Amino acid sequence: MRTTAFSFELQRARHILTKVNALAPMMREMSDQELQAQTPRMRKMLKGGKSLNSLLPMAFATAREAARRVLGMYPYDVQVIGAIVLHHGWIAEMKTGEGKTLTAALPLYLNGLTGKGAILVTPSRYLAQRDQEELSALYEWLGLTCSLGFDPDDESGNQATVADKRKWYQADILYTTGSTLAFDYLFNNLASRPEDQYLRPYNYAIVDEADAVFLDGANSPMVVASKPELQSNLYRLTDEFVRSLEPVTDYRRSRNHKSAWLTHQGVLKAEQWFRIKGLFDDRHRELYRHISLALQAHFVQQRGHDYMVEDGEVILLDEANGRLMRGMKVNTGIQQAVEQKEGVKISDNRQAVASITYQGLFRLFNNVAGMTGTARIAADEFIDVYKMKVVQIPRHRKNIRKDHQPRVYLTTSEKLIEAIKLAEKLHQKGRPILLIAGSVENSEIVSEILLNRGIPHNLLNARNEANEAAIIKNAGQKNAVTVSTNMAGRGTDIKLGPGVAKLGGLAVIGTEMLDPRVAEQLQGRAGRQGDPGDSWFFISLEDNFVSQNSSPVIRKYYRRHIKHFNHQAKPHRLHNPRILLSLLLLRDKVMVSQRQTRARMYSYENSMRLERMTFYESRDAIMNADDYRKTALNWMEHGFDVILSKRSSWDYGHLKAMVNHWITYDDAQIPADLNYQDLAAVKGYLMSRSNEILDQIEDSIGDPKQIDQFYRSALLKAMDDCWVDQVAYLGYLKTLVQPWTLLQRNPMAVYHEKAYERFKQMIDAVTQEAIRNLLLSTVALNEDGEVVVYFV
Numbered sequence: 001m002r003t004t005a006f007s008f009e010l011q012r013a014r015h016i017l018t019k020v021n022a023l024a025p026m027m028r029e030m031s032d033q034e035l036q037a038q039t040p041r042m043r044k045m046l047k048g049g050k051s052l053n054s055l056l057p058m059a060f061a062t063a064r065e066a067a068r069r070v071l072g073m074y075p076y077d078v079q080v081i082g083a084i085v086l087h088h089g090w091i092a093e094m095k096t097g098e099g100k101t102l103t104a105a106l107p108l109y110l111n112g113l114t115g116k117g118a119i120l121v122t123p124s125r126y127l128a129q130r131d132q133e134e135l136s137a138l139y140e141w142l143g144l145t146c147s148l149g150f151d152p153d154d155e156s157g158n159q160a161t162v163a164d165k166r167k168w169y170q171a172d173i174l175y176t177t178g179s180t181l182a183f184d185y186l187f188n189n190l191a192s193r194p195e196d197q198y199l200r201p202y203n204y205a206i207v208d209e210a211d212a213v214f215l216d217g218a219n220s221p222m223v224v225a226s227k228p229e230l231q232s233n234l235y236r237l238t239d240e241f242v243r244s245l246e247p248v249t250d251y252r253r254s255r256n257h258k259s260a261w262l263t264h265q266g267v268l269k270a271e272q273w274f275r276i277k278g279l280f281d282d283r284h285r286e287l288y289r290h291i292s293l294a295l296q297a298h299f300v301q302q303r304g305h306d307y308m309v310e311d312g313e314v315i316l317l318d319e320a321n322g323r324l325m326r327g328m329k330v331n332t333g334i335q336q337a338v339e340q341k342e343g344v345k346i347s348d349n350r351q352a353v354a355s356i357t358y359q360g361l362f363r364l365f366n367n368v369a370g371m372t373g374t375a376r377i378a379a380d381e382f383i384d385v386y387k388m389k390v391v392q393i394p395r396h397r398k399n400i401r402k403d404h405q406p407r408v409y410l411t412t413s414e415k416l417i418e419a420i421k422l423a424e425k426l427h428q429k430g431r432p433i434l435l436i437a438g439s440v441e442n443s444e445i446v447s448e449i450l451l452n453r454g455i456p457h458n459l460l461n462a463r464n465e466a467n468e469a470a471i472i473k474n475a476g477q478k479n480a481v482t483v484s485t486n487m488a489g490r491g492t493d494i495k496l497g498p499g500v501a502k503l504g505g506l507a508v509i510g511t512e513m514l515d516p517r518v519a520e521q522l523q524g525r526a527g528r529q530g531d532p533g534d535s536w537f538f539i540s541l542e543d544n545f546v547s548q549n550s551s552p553v554i555r556k557y558y559r560r561h562i563k564h565f566n567h568q569a570k571p572h573r574l575h576n577p578r579i580l581l582s583l584l585l586l587r588d589k590v591m592v593s594q595r596q597t598r599a600r601m602y603s604y605e606n607s608m609r610l611e612r613m614t615f616y617e618s619r620d621a622i623m624n625a626d627d628y629r630k631t632a633l634n635w636m637e638h639g640f641d642v643i644l645s646k647r648s649s650w651d652y653g654h655l656k657a658m659v660n661h662w663i664t665y666d667d668a669q670i671p672a673d674l675n676y677q678d679l680a681a682v683k684g685y686l687m688s689r690s691n692e693i694l695d696q697i698e699d700s701i702g703d704p705k706q707i708d709q710f711y712r713s714a715l716l717k718a719m720d721d722c723w724v725d726q727v728a729y730l731g732y733l734k735t736l737v738q739p740w741t742l743l744q745r746n747p748m749a750v751y752h753e754k755a756y757e758r759f760k761q762m763i764d765a766v767t768q769e770a771i772r773n774l775l776l777s778t779v780a781l782n783e784d785g786e787v788v789v790y791f792v
């Protein structure tokens, strides 16, 4: 693993730190006014050609002193080192509780000086809001504007106007979430007039909890869905079909239960069931997509873990942090497939019109940095995929938290009994406790047991996210018991109440085996800033993580022992070294398989990214074109070439039918002497006929601005309609490449080949669509004299 504990980067940062420290006495001497005047001074220097790097020591020293005066916190040397690393676009690994929030303020201030925008991206709205509230006083004191990227009272995120968003994005420093940023990008690029856009070019971003965003978020692209479409009954039909399938013979699941697919036998069964031939043919694309969705809904998605059902509604959960998924942060369709499985009302069917992953999004920035407590584990991947180095920042104070050896049991009930016994014991002494459950359902089970035992506690899971701030505020007080899913795992700053340090600090008790990075984050809720604390994990061989990924050694052991298991006996802790070792190995195995899944996603995204960029660039060019008529004619020429190439020979009858289909419903007026062998002449006739129609349309509209609007909307509509189809096709292609693995072809190569092929076809389709939109639509003016186009 390429970690950089004593790295060149760290040495370089230390060197810069001495320059920052050297300026400290001068900053301390300054009056408030003098310190505040540093901002305009440095802005002037930037305008005068000074580089950001050369301003770094002064800017950091200024912000550091300002933080002391405004927030009462003076960034430690290690935080300044972290800040230098962040400015350089690397990933700063700072252990949990070391103060990343304050660290980020320094590079945000420095990059904010440019006026080009510096953005801090967090994984949740709660953290964005909390950090923005805490730090905006500092930036504003220093004369920079700082904004939140959403309205905290607007839960849906749909209420913000273009003017609001433009104002937020104009701020020097912006705090927002990854998904807000991604959706804003997608919607900005779906606008049909420049006035509806609000983004400026992306400049600098710091991604908080970088591993959660870059790695855990890699598998779920953000998707913007179209308006509701006609409800498809394929969900019901494929649900019935999938219920009839036999495991192993008809379908298989990957070891980790993250994907499911039909076997050859299953494919034959599907063809029989639906009375079709060639399930993978293009014409059965929708059917196959729905079967894949139903397979996922039944064999991958678990109630209580991946989703919840509440008041007859299915709510998907974000696996990495146990939070509700906001917006359409999933491949469209899975929601409906799960609803069908659960027998609740199916929500509207929608098609993806645009999608992006975090990998694609952050490539759009000039400079991106990341920070997290757990980057080291994935340092290689950060370098390979994102070209970002991981630099480990030393701790400010020694970590005195005790992380105890995991306690392993055979069954769920044994481990829960023991975990709660320990919690009770510590609770009697008054120590605050954070009890972690692996899913919403388990958190409720733990809560019920505590209730039965008369232990008062707070419950934090996706159902009561709204109370998060209040619950966390009390979690470090004497006698506090908090039960939580892994939601409490990131960024949650639990401050110890009076007298708690003497009792041993916060005790984190995990009741399930978890992904190593998630577990490390949870442990990090205790022992912050040199505080005392302990962490224990109680795990059983029945835990999801173990059973889904387990090795033959563990499976055999479990089967042998569960037969003789006595439910009445006292819980029995396992000490078998082979089992303990196998559990350790399990973690590595899971990490490797997760990485493989992500590698596939990165590769899909690359293909998609290139297509998306090309598409958005052309779209922007259309939105800002200066001669629409010329552009339209160019497109039409291309479109006619494509149409004409579809027949080997043309005659009067075919050409007339073609003109009536693409150009006009009126008389085709084909010249009697047209030479059908000469395609250039045929095209010449088509173009002149088209020009006549365009002249008529322009005359009927009159106002040149409105004429432009007519062209713009006709061309953009052609592009958008075809792009929707392309996005849907790429989504479908991902599910389709799976069976190719069975035929030994490299699925990735197949994917790229087909994706590119289809993109070329899309460009042809756009120009043809444009012809119809321009020539066959009905144009009218509304009361305000604005052009309204009714497309065919």
Ligand SMILES: Nc1ncnc2c1ncn2[C@@H]1O[C@H](COP(=O)(O)OP(=O)(O)OP(=O)(O)O)[C@@H](O)[C@H]1O
Pocket (backbone or CB within 6 Å): 073, 074, 075, 076, 079, 094, 095, 096, 097, 098, 099, 100, 101, 102, 372, 373, 490, 491, 492, 493, 495, 524, 525, 528, 529
């Ligand atoms: N220089 C400082 N002086 C005093 N207190 C500080 C300083 N820096 C940070 N803190 C405090 O340390 C605590 C932890 O900070 P913060 O929540 O930013 O940690 P973190 O690194 O983000 O942790 P996590 O990895 O859990 O998100 C906060 O209460 C913060 O106010």
